[in-house]
Amino acid sequence: xxxxxxTEKKDTRSGFGAGLTELGRTNPNVVALxxxxxxxxxxNQFIDENPERFFQVGIAExxxxxxxxxxTIGGKIxxxxxxxNFSTGRVYDQIRQSIAYSGKNVKICASHAGLTxxxxxxxxxxxxxxxxxKMLPGMVVIxxxxxxxxxxxxxxIADYDGPVYLRFGRPSVPIFTPADQKFEIxxxxxxxxxxxxxxxxxxxxxxxxxxxxxxxxEKGISAEVINxxxxxPLDEQAILDxxxxxxxxxxxxxxxxxxxxxxxxxxxxxxxNPTPQEFVATNDTFGESGTPAQLMDKYGLNAATIxxxxxxxxxxK
Amino acid sequence: MLNTKHLEDLTTQVRRDILRMVHKVNxxxxxxxxxxxxxxxxxxxxxxxxxxxxxxxxIEEDLFFLxxxxxxPVFYSVLARSGYFPVDELNTFRLIDSRxxxxxxxxEGLPGVRIASGSLGQGMSVAIGAAQAxxxxxxxxxxxxxxxxxxxxxxxxxxxIMYASAKKVDNLISTIDLNGQQIDGSTDDVLPMGxxxxxxxxxxxxVLEIEEGNNINAxxxxxxxxxxxxxxxxxxxxxxxxxxxxxxxxxxHTHAWHGKAPNDEQLAxxxxxxxxxxxxx
Numbered sequence: 001x002x003x004x005x006x007t008e009k010k011d012t013r014s015g016f017g018a019g020l021t022e023l024g025r026t027n028p029n030v031v032a033l034x035x036x037x038x039x040x041x042x043x044n045q046f047i048d049e050n051p052e053r054f055f056q057v058g059i060a061e062x063x064x065x066x067x068x069x070x071x072t073i074g075g076k077i078x079x080x081x082x083x084x085n086f087s088t089g090r091v092y093d094q095i096r097q098s099i100a101y102s103g104k105n106v107k108i109c110a111s112h113a114g115l116t117x118x119x120x121x122x123x124x125x126x127x128x129x130x131x132x133x134k135m136l137p138g139m140v141v142i143x144x145x146x147x148x149x150x151x152x153x154x155x156x157i158a159d160y161d162g163p164v165y166l167r168f169g170r171p172s173v174p175i176f177t178p179a180d181q182k183f184e185i186x187x188x189x190x191x192x193x194x195x196x197x198x199x200x201x202x203x204x205x206x207x208x209x210x211x212x213x214x215x216x217x218e219k220g221i222s223a224e225v226i227n228x229x230x231x232x233p234l235d236e237q238a239i240l241d242x243x244x245x246x247x248x249x250x251x252x253x254x255x256x257x258x259x260x261x262x263x264x265x266x267x268x269x270x271x272x273n274p275t276p277q278e279f280v281a282t283n284d285t286f287g288e289s290g291t292p293a294q295l296m297d298k299y300g301l302n303a304a305t306i307x308x309x310x311x312x313x314x315x316x317k
Numbered sequence: 318m319l320n321t322k323h324l325e326d327l328t329t330q331v332r333r334d335i336l337r338m339v340h341k342v343n344x345x346x347x348x349x350x351x352x353x354x355x356x357x358x359x360x361x362x363x364x365x366x367x368x369x370x371x372x373x374x375x376i377e378e379d380l381f382f383l384x385x386x387x388x389x390p391v392f393y394s395v396l397a398r399s400g401y402f403p404v405d406e407l408n409t410f411r412l413i414d415s416r417x418x419x420x421x422x423x424x425e426g427l428p429g430v431r432i433a434s435g436s437l438g439q440g441m442s443v444a445i446g447a448a449q450a451x452x453x454x455x456x457x458x459x460x461x462x463x464x465x466x467x468x469x470x471x472x473x474x475x476x477x478i479m480y481a482s483a484k485k486v487d488n489l490i491s492t493i494d495l496n497g498q499q500i501d502g503s504t505d506d507v508l509p510m511g512x513x514x515x516x517x518x519x520x521x522x523x524v525l526e527i528e529e530g531n532n533i534n535a536x537x538x539x540x541x542x543x544x545x546x547x548x549x550x551x552x553x554x555x556x557x558x559x560x561x562x563x564x565x566x567x568x569x570h571t572h573a574w575h576g577k578a579p580n581d582e583q584l585a586x587x588x589x590x591x592x593x594x595x596x597x598x
Contacts, residue, residue: 031453055449055484063442063476070382070446073375073431074454078446093436094473098443102423102433 001217002192004210006174012204013111013168015147017042019154020079020109024050027077027158033068034081035061040170041081041111061086065094069104077158078106084113084167085126092132099163100136107157108133109166113143114254115282115299116171116204116292125287131259133165134232140185141232143167143253143261145206147175149229152183160185167203169254171292174207177227188235190242194224197310198242198249202228202261205252205280205301212306223310231261236268243269248276248313252306254296257281276316278309321533326594327398328358328533332564333597334394336587338410339578345411345419348574349465350391352496352531352559356463357395359536364544366458371401371428379458380447382432384440385465385494386420387576392430393417397598401429404598438471440464441491445481448489459547462491467499470508475520481552482521490543492555495530498572517554530559565590 023030024046032046033055047054055071057064061082068078080087087110088095099106110129117125134141142157142164144150150168157164177189191206192213201209206227213223224242228235243249249269251262262279269275282299296302331354339345361367365379383392390410397404402416409415416427420435432443444462451458468474481489493513501507510516517524523546527539536557543553561575562568565587568579579587
């Protein structure tokens, strides 16, 4: 079994910041907007190097989304930055009408997604954003797994013409994807080969899926782990190819079970190859205050839960 | 006084277009559309510096954003009669498979429309973004926007109004259609907004008033003055005092025709009051 190790942990939001900095140097049309969270979004270096291409909007996210839509008229490629909660739920109608329906080339970059925002609690821990965004026609939804992949995704979406939701987070997580790996929107990455169960994970849960696969391997269970960084458009073929070998699947995400990656996978399977599936996700609940690690354990978003679900789903074959 | 006969004729024809469009599908918003006919005709015929080839890249020409998208009939009529798409296409307003959706959208590729609007309160932010893109591009052209007065009840406007002055977006002229009416009644009855002029001024805008917002000469004069005040560090607000339903006597001065189409008999009266000038579509 292919195994993954890491030598360094970093937050995915810093991957976004690094990607944005690189875009600032290479693409003169890239502009950035922020709603009073420059430090949290790691946008400082882009701003230092390109002050004329940065727009501090203040605590006014609805206005930020509208301004971003307007900036595209005239050829700019706006990247908006704020927390995931304020990037989606707070401004849903602005995104819906002025960006998605209008087909504007805006990149909605959302940090502090999910439970791992931590101590600030449920007001800030959105677990519904993937669902909100994937329901919008034409919206691409990306949730990369580590620093390198977030940086690569940030750079890649500038070359894609259309609205994108890029979701990343606050905690330091292992860096295990290659720094030079090209990011292809909508192209799943198979991390391990396996024959007994498919584990499809996105974002912070990808590393947990790899950890789970090690434990499963020790138990004699061969798990195929797939990194689904792009939830929409979903790489349906990669999933179908894998379950045709394994015959069952576990999906894992830092999101509500309603509306997330798991439901997109379930729909794909229902239409093409009905397959037993178990879900690792929050179960229609809000989060709460706590450390990221405590929260992920309490809500079962970890390797141990993936192992349990994998064992359960294998029995349903 | 300018000789504005051709603009008056065009306005009359636009009124006919509006009435016939909403009558045909028994839906749409004639009241606000009629109230802004002179403004749209003046804007597209005289005020804006527009590209002759109707290229929609938004560069090196003045831009217009309609925030109160429900007055799409006047927008569509004036766009068509300005050459953005065939006048005959007005026949398809609100019909299935049409580019002329109930509220304007870029989604069906209708030339002249740069943003979807309809859900209120979003247009000023978009106009600000377009104006800031012009500044980045070194494009000296202006951005115009139109908003309903009732629409100012949406909070996003005030985020945008605060931002535009703070960031010195002085290549933006936002016009407020001050007709004093909204769906449920007069704006004073539904939610009194106090002094809109005072509010914009307090937020750091230059405010101009056009008292006769259905008088083409007054509009041309007022908008010329607005243009002359651009580039001075402040965004410009024009308070355009209009009469809802203007030009059709039984539709005037009331919110009753905000979103209601005339029946056959009412259409006939409205058309009689606005004799054909440039030819019906």
